[in-house]
Amino acid sequence: MLLLRLAGSGRGPPPTHAFHSTPAALALHCSPHSPRNCFSRKWTTRRCDPSSHLPPPPPAASRWPLPPASSLPSRASSSPRPRRPTSALTDDVLALVVFKTGVSDPSGRLAAWTEDDDRPCAWPGVGCDPRTGRVTSLSLPDSSLSGRLPRALLRLDALASLSLPRNNLSGPVLPNLLVALPRLRSLDLSSNRLAAPVPDELFAQCRSVRAISLAHNQFSGYIPPAVASCSSLVSLNLSSNRLAGPIPDGLWSLPSLRSLDLSGNELSGSVPGGFPRGSSLRELDLSRNLLAWEIPADIGQAALLKSLDLGHNLFTGVLPDSLRRLTGLRSLNAGGNALTGDLPAWIGEMWALERLDLSGNRFTGAIPYTVANCKNLVEVDLSSNALTGELPWWVFGLPLQRVSVAGNKLNGWVKVPDDAAIALRVLDLSSNGFSGEIPPRITAFAGLQSLNLSSNSFSGRLPAGIGGMRLLEVLDVSSNRLDGAVPSEIGGAVALRDLRMGRNSLTGHIPAQIGNCSSLIALDLSRNGLTGSIPHTMGNLTSLQVANLSQNKLNGTLPVELSNLLSLHIFDVSHNMLSGDLPNSRFFNHIPQPFIAENAGLCSSRRNDSCSTVMPKPIVLNPNSSSNPSSLDTPTAPSNMHHKKMILSISTLIAIAGAAAIAVGVITISVLNRRVRARASAPRSAPAIALSDDYFSQSPENNATSGKLVMFGKGSPEFSSGGHALLNKDCELGRGGFGAVYKTVLRDGQPVAIKKLTVSSLVKSKDDFERQVKLLSKVRHRNVVSLRGFYWTSSLQLLIYDYLPGGNLHKHLHECTEDNSLSWMERFDIILGVARGLTYLHQHGIVHYNLKSSNVLLDSNGEPRVGDYGLAKLLPMLDRYVLSSKIQSALGYMAPEFACKTVKITEKCDVYGFGVLVLEVLTGRRPVEYLEDDVVVLCDLVRSALEGGRLEDCMDPRLCGEFSMDEALPIIKLGLVCTSQVRSNRPDMGEVVNILELVRSPQDSAEDELV
Structure with missing residues (x-):
């Protein structure tokens, strides 16, 4: 109806625009209650954006002409509807209706949008200029909209704000979006499924746009250099996409730019310098990319910076001295890189600093005392470096809330002054060389939620005051030299969720008060000297999922109250002296044998275990009885009788049983020997x-x-x-x-x-x-x-x-000729198959430990299979150094953690080996190659080629003409990420599989868009 009114009814000249077209008119003539029927004729012939039937946008200086009043049709009703005030308002209504038809709206957010309305200003998500009535804002966050971004948006030429975050919109972004919307100031398309490269045209005429967010999508390709021409841009967020290549020059010179977030992409190369004095930048986030080389020396020129995040890249060198000029900086994150040198004392000149993260680097030397000048510090993370010396006093002297110095080489006693600030919420001193007693004063931090003192040399008893820490959720004192009993006061820490005291020298009983910690999810008391029985109060821990009480001296039976623990996944009591029947519950009826191993008396009739191994009570035999000598007898003889009773102790019974067993064994062996001699005289085929x-x-x-x-x-x-x-x-x-x-x-x-x-x-x-x-x-x-x-x-x-008849991958890569070498698709399938196999192993708690190309076998169909997994578990006497010597062929695949004795070997070591394997498959080169006067490490070679733009030189020449670098680039970058020196930077194998599957089956490309 709306279109017919616009097109005219024959009583006046038709409008000059393209809406007089009969096919378009018929296509748009549909019931307002079923707008999806619109354009059905077009959709049956080809996939298209329904808004493509709209006429092209008019010139910015003109409007569609309004038809004469006589040409507008009258209604049959006695109350004719008011005419639309302007054709511009008609355009807005039409554009929004077409927008509605172009997306899927399962939640019905757009149900009120109907073409029968003269104005859209009351529609959900629509905002208008009160003076002109034109649509100036469209805001539909979290509306479950899906489909491609409709081209009808281009008709809303008065739009100043477009906000469609957290939906399911897909496809490319409209290239001429900013050109068609000259008044747009804010564009937010974040958290959708938009894909394809960011078009160069998007920023070609960015005019007066002040804020753009395309974060959390699937955009690929390079950042268009034209973005550096958006002189009015205040905020740009392109984070969490798949953008690659270098950071464009000129970004730092944008006069109005205050916030720039490029984190979570695959950007590479060096960060360009050229930070001007007087830069407006307040927030800069370049974290989680592949940026390398040194941090720009002039970054401190951006003196107004409040937040700087360079974490989890490949930066080397030292912290640039110019950072000391950022006296207004509140957050500095350079963690997860390969920065070296001593921590500079000038950090104390950054007076406003609230958060400091330099973890996961290679810093050495002592922690500077000048940090105490940063009175506003709330969080400090210096973990996973090579820092030495003692714990600085300011850890307890500043109003800090979170402190981590884990994984360094700090030593000495931990001293907590009497006047210490008590604002700490998280304290992690693990994996250092701290010694002496745990300071009792630490229990005065009533607000402490997580305390990790594991893997040190603390000795003495655990402070009883732990019970007064009612907000404590995590307590880890494992792998120390603590002795004495578990304090009964532990029951006062009612918020505990994770309690770890394993690998110490604790003695005594498990206190019954532990049953008061009703929030416990994980409990580890393994590898101590605990005695006595397991308290029945543990049945109160109904949230318990993991319990490890193995390798102690616990005895007695498992309390029946443990059957109340319905959330249990692990309950390990192996290597104790427990006996009796297992509790009756779904978990204990199917408990894995390793969890109860080395407890000779434990049994379960429900598991078809024999309970006969439970030791009987001593039997008293009456020599005067004529009855069965094995029957029980109670002494009734007079006291003056001289007959003596015979009492057989348990040891006597065991001796008798042992003798009987030996006799049976001799007979059995004799029979077997006779059979063997008989078989030896007959022809042998087995x-x-x-x-x-x-x-x-x-x-x-x-x-x-x-x-x-x-x-x-x-x-x-x-x-x-x-x-x-x-x-x-x-x-x-x-x-x-x-x-x-x-x-x-x-x-x-x-x-x-x-x-x-x-x-x-x-x-x-x-x-x-x-x-x-x-x-x-x-x-x-x-x-x-x-x-x-x-x-x-x-x-x-x-x-x-x-x-497996296909042989191993190593032979196919390094011993095959060009004629029978693996194709591009075969190599990709091998990489994906190995990733899926490793994911499966990790999901079942198996660390491969020895991944390499010779341990990847191919079946008759070329499908890869991972072999030699889990063998390290068979060899408990091997530490990583002995095992490394046994696996010399794995050189080049082994993660850097193997060089550090104190670092736990985890699944991330397999991820590192997988990353090397990826590079080996694509390049056809060995992980380490020995030349006459040099050693070439494959990871370093590929990373250097990527940064220098020479990646083609590294690819296997036998693949010539089978692939494009656009196909290979994301896989190579994935391999480099997997071989990060910092294991926290490496993805999980499940994430790796997801990435590879996306590479294999990408979203519809921009070429699918129909005009």
Whole structure:
């Protein structure tokens, strides 16, 4: 109806604009109650933006002509509707209605937008100029809108503010958006799913725009250099996208720019200098990119800076001296880089500083005392450096709320003065060399929420005053030298969620008062000398998810109240002296065996465990009784009788039982020897290693050719080629750090690969070895090699895997000719498959430890499978230095954490190895190459080539013509991020898989947009 009125009814000249077009008129003529039927004719022929049927925007100086009054149709109603005051208002209504048809509105936010209204000013999200009635603002945050950004927006030429954050809009941004909206001052399209490169035209005529936010989208490509021409720009936020390349020159010279956020992208190269005196910059965030080289020396010229974030990049060198001029700076973050040198004393000249983060660098020397001049400091993070000396006094002298100096080389006693400020909320002194007693005064910090003193050399008792810290949520004093009992006052810390006291020398009982800590989620008291029983009050900890009480001297039974713990995921009481039946609950009925191992008396009838191992009470035998001698008897003889009673103690019974067992053993061995001699006289077709059913058969281990074979799942356990094939050089497939691998065939014809471990003297006990191997046998994933079984003797251990005919990745990369080398798509699929396999292992708590190309195998379809996982768990006597010597072939894949004894090896080490593997797959080069007079490290080579714009030179020449650098660039950058020297900068493998899947199946490109 609206369009027909605009087009005229034959009683006057038609408008001069394109709306007189009959197809367009028919397309727009639809019920206002079902606007999605509009343009249906167009949508059936091609995918398009419905707003594309609108006429082109008029020149800025003209308006569409208003039709004569006589040409406007009259209504049949007796109360005719008021005419629209101007054609401009008509345009706004039409544009917004078309906007509505162009997006999906599942929440009905736009339900009130109807073409029957003369003015849109009362519509949700629409704001108007009270004088002219024109639409000046469109604000629809968190409205669940989806679809492409409608071109109808270009008709709202009086718009001053466009705000559509936190929706699901997709596709590219409209290139001529700022040109078509000459009065626009603020543009916010953040937190959507907008993709494609940021068009150069967007900033070509940015005119009077003051604020632009495209943050948290999926924009790629470079930042258009034209952005440096937006002289009125006050705020620019392009954070959390996929923007790459350098930072454009000239940004620092924008006269009005106060806030610039480019964080969370893939920007590389050096940060350009040229910060002018008198710069208006107040906030600058370049964090979480790949920016390298030194921080610009003149950055201190931006004297008005209040917040500067350079964290988590690749910056090297020292903190530039010009920073001392930023006396008004409130927040400085340069953490997660590779900065070196001593912490400068001039930090104390930054009087206004409230937050200081220099963590994760390579700073050395003492923490400067001049920091005490920063009276406004609230947060300080100097963790993960190489700082030395004592803890500075100002840690307890300033009104600080959060302090972390973890992971340094600080030492000495921790001294808390009597007049210490008590504002601390978080204190982390972990992984240093602090010694002496934990100062009791620290318990006076009533507001403390997290206290981490782990991995130091603290001694003595835990202060009883801990119980008075009613806001304390995290207490970690693990890996120290604490002794004495767990204080019963601990029950007063009712807010505790995470309590860790493992790996100390604590003694005594677990206090019953611990049951008062009803908020506990994690409890670790492992590796101490605790005795007594587990208190039944632990049944009150209904939020408990993880409990580790292993490797103590606890005895008695598990209290039945533990069945109340419905949130339990881990309850480890292994290596104690517990006995009796397990509690009856879903968790304890299916508790993994390692959690209760080395407790000879623990059993469960619900788990089909025999409870006969529970030690009986002593039996008293009456020698005068004629009844069964094993029956219980109560002494009734007169006191003057001289007959003596015989009392058999437990030790006597054990001796008798042992003798009986020996006799049975002798008989059994005799029978077995007779069978062996009988078999020796008959023709032999089966090997010495044989199995008659699905589980195992045993023979004496003093026979070098016999042992215990266990096969998991289906398949014949016998080897058709005989046991000699396991050690036959002709069947050897290769050798690694843990041993040689041989190929053999099961009796049913299935080939298997058998690894002969060459570290026998360091392998766990038989039971522990079997337990760990059986855990590994449960690993089932298409990108992980399956463990089929194992063989055990005290001098020989074999692991049996699926055989994969495709060989290992190392051979395909480094030993194949150009004719049969891996293609681009094959390499990408291998990278993605390995990432999925590692993700699966990490989700099941398995750290690979030894990832490299020779441990990635290919099946007959070229699908990659990760092998040799979890073997380090079989070798508890190996520390990382011994293991490193066993894996010399892994040189170049090993994360820098291996060089630091105090740093825990985690999944992030596998992420580092995966990053190296990515670069190896794409470049075809080895992780480390030894030349005549030089050593080339692949990570450094690729990073240098990326920063110098010479990345093509690094790519495998055998891939020539199969790919474009646009395809390779995000994968290479991902590899470099994974090989970050700072492990906190490395993504999780789950994040890696998500990124690779997005690279493989990107969103619809801008080419899909129809005009």
